[in-house]
Amino acid sequence: MNNVFFFIPYNINYLLIENKKKSNKFIYLYNDDYYFCIKVNNSIFINKDTNTIKLSDDSFNNKNKLFNNELNKFLFSWDNLFFNKIKFTGKGFKFKKKINNLFLYFNRAHKCFFIGNNIILKRLSKNKVILLKNNYNHLINDSILIRNIRYNNIFTKRGLRFSRQIIYKKKGKTAAQ
Incomplete structure (x- = not known):
């Protein structure tokens, strides 16, 4: 089982929305200027103390690390230069x-x-x-x-x-x- 961890900066808010009929989960990331939505079909764990999100994936995918790095850079770039x-x-x-x-x-x-x-x-x-x-x-x-x-x-x-x-x-x- 592969896990993807990504850190959400403290100036970005997040919201988890679940559709129980279709078993879909969405993570909305937003601040005053931008918003971003991630559709997730697997299990999610949100740690509010450290502001990290853990996505668990049952299928093996070697691009999880790339996704993690790119998403972290993307979130960091919202308020930084x-x-x-x-x-x-x-x-x-x-x-x-x-x-x-x-x-x-x-x-x-x-x-x-x-x-x-x-x-x-x-x-x-x-x-x-x-x-x-x-x-x-x-x-x-x-x-x-x-x-x-x-x-x-x-x-x-x-x-x-x-x-x-x-x-x-x-x-x-x-x-x-």
Whole structure:
């Protein structure tokens, strides 16, 4: 028997509704802004002290752990923000931030820009930007899109990178004598 445990944050309310005729159970999760419904056909145990819900499943399903992780991230993202910091290095490189759009000037003939959708951009310094979003997967996709505009060059170490990304430097041609 597999069990799925998930924690409900204290700012989210829950309600268990049972339909005895059809033997269906629904868990409604809600707060002031959002609501979410889960249909459950198996046994449910709710621990009010720790605010956890335990779902017991008789059939073996290897996706229970994935469901548990994704649901926990989803519930956490209702009132919290995830962030990612992007740095760029290079002489003459600059950027402008207008609303939630990022215009990058990299001494190129064509325009490089990123139009943010439901994302908060904050300028930290001359060469640092922080991205804030409540969905972790969308944040990672958006930050990878920005980083792909100008890769970090291994010869000159110029370009866009994540703040804690490891930077590789390629050796130049030197006469070893």
